[in-house]
Amino acid sequence: MCAVTWDFCGLGRRGISATAPRQADITLTVDGKEVTVPQGSALIQACEAAGSPIPRFCYHDRLAIAGNCRMCLVEVERSPKPVASCAMPAMPGSKVWTNSPLVHEAREGVMEFLLSNHPLDCPICDQGGECDLQDQSMRYGADRTRFHEIVGKRAVEDKDLGPLVKTSMNRCIQCTRCIRFANEVAGVEELGSTGRGNDLQIGMYVEKTMNSELSGNVVDLCPVGALTSKPYAFHARPWELKHTESIDVMDALGSNIRVDSRGVQVMRVQPRTNDDVNEEWISDKTRYAYDGLRFQRLTTPLVKQGDRFVPAGWEDALIAVADGLKASGATGDEIQAVAGHFADTESLVALKDFVNRLGSDNLALDQVGGTAPPVANVDVRSNYLFNTTIPAVEDADVILLVGTNPRHEAAVLNSRIRKSWLHTGLEVGLVGERVDTAYGYEFLGTDAKALADFIAGKGEFAKKFQAAKKPLIIVGSAVGEHVDGAGVYNALAKFVEKNKKTLVTPEWNGFSVLQRVASRTAAYDIGFVPSKKASTTKPKFIYLLNADEVDPKSIPKDAFVVYQGHHGDLGAQLADVVLPGAAYTEKGTTWVNTEGRAQLGRAAVPPPGASREDWKIIRALSEVAGSPLPYDDVLTLRDRMWEISPSLVRYDITERTSTELALAGLKALAERTAGAKVTGATFQKPIANFYQTDPISRASVTMAQCTRSFVQGENYGFSEIGKGSEAAYA
Amino acid sequence: MFAAARLPKRLPNVGRVPAVARTISTTPCRRSDALFVHRDTPYNNPKIPFQFSAENVKRADEIISHYPPQYKKAAVIPLLDLAQRQNKGWTSISVMNYVAKYLEMPPMRVYEVATFYTMFNREPIGENFVQVCTTTPCMLNGAYEILDTVCQHLGGIKPGETTKDGKFTVIEVECQGACSNAPMLVVGDDFYEDLTPSTTKKILDAFSKGEKPKPGPQSSRKTSENSAGLTALASEPYGPGVHCVEEFR
Ligand code: SF4
Ligand code: FES
Numbered sequence: 015m016c017a018v019t020w021d022f023c024g025l026g027r028r029g030i031s032a033t034a035p036r037q038a039d040i041t042l043t044v045d046g047k048e049v050t051v052p053q054g055s056a057l058i059q060a061c062e063a064a065g066s067p068i069p070r071f072c073y074h075d076r077l078a079i080a081g082n083c084r085m086c087l088v089e090v091e092r093s094p095k096p097v098a099s100c101a102m103p104a105m106p107g108s109k110v111w112t113n114s115p116l117v118h119e120a121r122e123g124v125m126e127f128l129l130s131n132h133p134l135d136c137p138i139c140d141q142g143g144e145c146d147l148q149d150q151s152m153r154y155g156a157d158r159t160r161f162h163e164i165v166g167k168r169a170v171e172d173k174d175l176g177p178l179v180k181t182s183m184n185r186c187i188q189c190t191r192c193i194r195f196a197n198e199v200a201g202v203e204e205l206g207s208t209g210r211g212n213d214l215q216i217g218m219y220v221e222k223t224m225n226s227e228l229s230g231n232v233v234d235l236c237p238v239g240a241l242t243s244k245p246y247a248f249h250a251r252p253w254e255l256k257h258t259e260s261i262d263v264m265d266a267l268g269s270n271i272r273v274d275s276r277g278v279q280v281m282r283v284q285p286r287t288n289d290d291v292n293e294e295w296i297s298d299k300t301r302y303a304y305d306g307l308r309f310q311r312l313t314t315p316l317v318k319q320g321d322r323f324v325p326a327g328w329e330d331a332l333i334a335v336a337d338g339l340k341a342s343g344a345t346g347d348e349i350q351a352v353a354g355h356f357a358d359t360e361s362l363v364a365l366k367d368f369v370n371r372l373g374s375d376n377l378a379l380d381q382v383g384g385t386a387p388p389v390a391n392v393d394v395r396s397n398y399l400f401n402t403t404i405p406a407v408e409d410a411d412v413i414l415l416v417g418t419n420p421r422h423e424a425a426v427l428n429s430r431i432r433k434s435w436l437h438t439g440l441e442v443g444l445v446g447e448r449v450d451t452a453y454g455y456e457f458l459g460t461d462a463k464a465l466a467d468f469i470a471g472k473g474e475f476a477k478k479f480q481a482a483k484k485p486l487i488i489v490g491s492a493v494g495e496h497v498d499g500a501g502v503y504n505a506l507a508k509f510v511e512k513n514k515k516t517l518v519t520p521e522w523n524g525f526s527v528l529q530r531v532a533s534r535t536a537a538y539d540i541g542f543v544p545s546k547k548a549s550t551t552k553p554k555f556i557y558l559l560n561a562d563e564v565d566p567k568s569i570p571k572d573a574f575v576v577y578q579g580h581h582g583d584l585g586a587q588l589a590d591v592v593l594p595g596a597a598y599t600e601k602g603t604t605w606v607n608t609e610g611r612a613q614l615g616r617a618a619v620p621p622p623g624a625s626r627e628d629w630k631i632i633r634a635l636s637e638v639a640g641s642p643l644p645y646d647d648v649l650t651l652r653d654r655m656w657e658i659s660p661s662l663v664r665y666d667i668t669e670r671t672s673t674e675l676a677l678a679g680l681k682a683l684a685e686r687t688a689g690a691k692v693t694g695a696t697f698q699k700p701i702a703n704f705y706q707t708d709p710i711s712r713a714s715v716t717m718a719q720c721t722r723s724f725v726q727g728e729n730y731g732f733s734e735i736g737k738g739s740e741a742a743y744a
Numbered sequence: 745m746f747a748a749a750r751l752p753k754r755l756p757n758v759g760r761v762p763a764v765a766r767t768i769s770t771t772p773c774r775r776s777d778a779l780f781v782h783r784d785t786p787y788n789n790p791k792i793p794f795q796f797s798a799e800n801v802k803r804a805d806e807i808i809s810h811y812p813p814q815y816k817k818a819a820v821i822p823l824l825d826l827a828q829r830q831n832k833g834w835t836s837i838s839v840m841n842y843v844a845k846y847l848e849m850p851p852m853r854v855y856e857v858a859t860f861y862t863m864f865n866r867e868p869i870g871e872n873f874v875q876v877c878t879t880t881p882c883m884l885n886g887a888y889e890i891l892d893t894v895c896q897h898l899g900g901i902k903p904g905e906t907t908k909d910g911k912f913t914v915i916e917v918e919c920q921g922a923c924s925n926a927p928m929l930v931v932g933d934d935f936y937e938d939l940t941p942s943t944t945k946k947i948l949d950a951f952s953k954g955e956k957p958k959p960g961p962q963s964s965r966k967t968s969e970n971s972a973g974l975t976a977l978a979s980e981p982y983g984p985g986v987h988c989v990e991e992f993r
């Protein structure tokens with residue numbers, strides 16, 4: 015174990031390595047079994063393929079190979095010593111044993127060395143029960159110690175990485191997974207190893223926090239309890255938890271998560287592997303905002319009387335809504351429904367059907383300019399989807415980002431761009447507000463004029479883009495909310511049409527819109543957008559479904575407002591009647607991610623108090639309001655969804671829009687936005703504070719601490735006690 | 745490493761059981777003189793400016809030019825050395841940060857290098873940096889006597905310490921590759937070899953007066969030749985063509 019200077023390159027500097035071209039397969043024998051693996055695989059992968067599990071600490075298939083823990087030793091024919099299978103390429107015809115006495119002895123030796131400096135604190139260690147070291151020592155550990163050092167075990171001081179990651183560095187076995195993750199995937203090149211030999215330690219040398227939106231993943235990566243989750247510390251043991259596989263809604267990626275709950279409480283959120291979406295990473299908001307589910311919850315229907323909200327029963331509340339609707343005198347388009355960020359697809363469909371039945375087309379979205387028809391023509395799916403699909407981002411050779419900061423709008427997607435930027439010759443250009451993306455990019459300008467220059471072929475980057483084989487344009491969702499949105503879409507649509515040879519081919523669609531809220535794609539899919547006529551009508555009755563970003567000024571004084579949602583955030587304050595719904599961990603609903611991939615979330619815990627699943631509330635209300643919706647259970651509702659668009663219930667897959675349709679969509683888009691004026695106003699990043707973007711994260715204590723320490727750069731007062739005046743501020 | 749593990753697990757049942765298990769030992773822990781985290785102090789914090797002198801900028805650029813431009817960071821060790829020389833023999837946090845900036849690499853990568861190599865002093869040192877070798881060959885030739893002499897002569901300091909007047913820092917080091925002239929010590933960049941307590945004192949005295957004694961063996965012998973006189977190659981080397989036939993002379 016020696017200190018290694020990791021040669022990952024920082025911003026602006028990259029190695030010139032390219033991914034090795036895939037080569038022929040090779041065959042070797044593992045434990046007497048023949049396996050065939052692609053050439054260039056590590057021996058450990060070959061063993062895995064042969065069904066022989068190899069214990070490991072440092073090897074991780076998504077990180078560079080370090081080969082420093084030596085736990086993966088295997089015996090290879092004609093090799094004088096056991097070899098580290100993770101660092102050894104599989105050779106054709108070689109004979110490998112993974113279970114021989116030599117291998118056992120070797121691994122036992124390694125384990126003994128690891129344990130000689132590892133504290134015996136499993137009973138008070140949060141990793142206990144899911145610790146690689148603990149598990150593997152069951153097999154390879156000795157039952158007694160030969161460690162009789164009077165000076166005791168190595169002691170390393172704990173580091174302060176911020177409010178998310180708790181450290182206990184005595185437990186560290188120097189596998190360097192965390193360092194490799196931070197450098198390669200997250201792009202924070204501040205974590206490293208200092209010292210050498212027995213003194214090697216993991217840290218930042220100067221004291222500072224680990225400022226990354228993906229930092230929580232090091233907790234999963236750490237094979238021991240050296241890095242654990244601070245908010246979850248000492249709260250639960252892994253064997254007490256119920257695991258529920260679900261979908262994240264903190265951004266529009268639809269990361270696959272596992273919700274771990276105990277009783278009625280969500281104890282933590284962990285990633286699930288899905289190579290098509292989030293690989294095995296999730297963002298810190300996804301992972302740590304769950305404590306927001308405990309605070310500020312709406313647990314009972316509330317009816318406003320004078321200045322006060324008075325708790326009411328469901329019946330009274332629904333009657334109050336129906337009466338309010340009648341009393342407001344709203345007819346037709348005067349009835350407005352607003353779809354917020356956390357509205358699930360089922361309730362969107364129910365609400366749209368309900369409002370349509372009342373004769374209204376006034377279906378607004380909870381965003382700037384959401385009451386007007388969307389700038390992009392959303393009749394064709396490819397106009398608002400991330401057509402390229404998330405995994406294919408890695409194939410792009412040039413990426414143009416327009417009005418978006420993927421690092422905050424889709425942190426996990428951003429890590430893919432970084433991966434590709436590190437390992438291939440990917441070039442990135444950005445039109446929009448200058449941001450730190452964790453990879454180098456060419457800054458083209460801040461406004462639509464810069465984009466016009468790009469389209470006119472001015473500048474170095476435009477030439478690279480023209481020459482690219484798989485170019486990709488990522489349009490941020492904020493572009494549609496911008497004054498120049500129409501102009502930008504118009505210019506881009508024409509540009510894509512002109513360059514359809516590379517941008518829209520049967521294999522590749524390089525025009526992608528990156529949505530940033532979980533419900534938006536589904537809303538567009540079901541046509542939850544206002545008609546032109548409706549958008550000019552002044553609403554008298556407003557139904558806010560999870561809508562918490564609405565501008566209070568945009569709500570007419572005399573309008574009757576209903577809020578349905580799970581948090582007492584902004585929307586609930588505006589309401590006359592509040593109907594408590596369920597949060598994403600409490601209902602089994604469909605979420606459509608930015609690629610148009612429908613995924614099924616599952617309920618991990620019951621909704622608190624009297625709150626109910628959202629679509630059921632709307633269904634009940636429709637009954638009270640006198641035009642009952644024709645579905646009584648979720649299956650009939652999903653049939654209705656299938657009727658609207660089969661893609662809504664074809665789970666886990668994405669459907670490509672055909673080339674012809676995509677081009678037709680772009681043409682329609684160009685026609686619709688024709689003649690749009692361009693003011694040249696600068697694009698602004700839509701997310702100023704990554705940690706607080708929605709009602710759940712705004713209610714979360716952890717996210718508030720992150721805001722204080724990462725966004726405001728304050729000392730968040732978490733582990734300050736005992737720190738002398740010498741704390742560094744580097 | 746695996747020898748112990750290979751011994752039979754269950755010992756044959758013979759009346760007296762020989763002790764087979766060995767204890768493994770680790771290096772004794774070092775106390776805080778080698779902390780591997782940085783703590784701000786009045787004399788070492790990132791606010792203290794550091795910059796290459798004009799002359800060192802030229803040298804640094806020359807060093808960097810040895811490497812392909814995209815691997816500029818390969819110059820980190822020579823540059824740290826250059827900066828350490830300019831910074832009175834020690835590598836402060838500002839030095840590391842400056843080198844990182846100079847080479848456009850993340851500062852952490854520089855910290856890793858600077859903490860890995862023991863010849864980067866991360867704490868200030870005296871004017872004369874005395875490194876006494878105590879590895880086996882030197883030790884067998886009385887290195888500890890030399891070390892004691894140095895420590896005594898400098899006012900009873902311990903290895904790792906600096907004299908009050910700031911003139912000397914003494915440390916113990918491992919083999920410097922001058923074993924044939926053991927025992928030896930290094931002051932700055934120069935080796936002083938074949939030491940005896942008295943020559944050691946002389947050297948230290950000279951340094952404390954600000955002089956620079958002649959480096960090399962302090963005994964009568966030249967470089968590392970045999971102190972008992974040459975036993976081979978003792979005659980004059982013959983000139984070119986001595987053994988050739990007439991025509992080729
Ligand atoms: S902290 Fe954990 S992940 Fe990082 S090197 Fe130590 S054991 Fe490995
Ligand atoms: S897994 Fe192979 S050396 Fe660590």
Ligand code: FES
Pocket residue numbers: 877878879880881882883918919920921922923926928
């Ligand atoms: S042992 Fe002292 S120089 Fe080699």
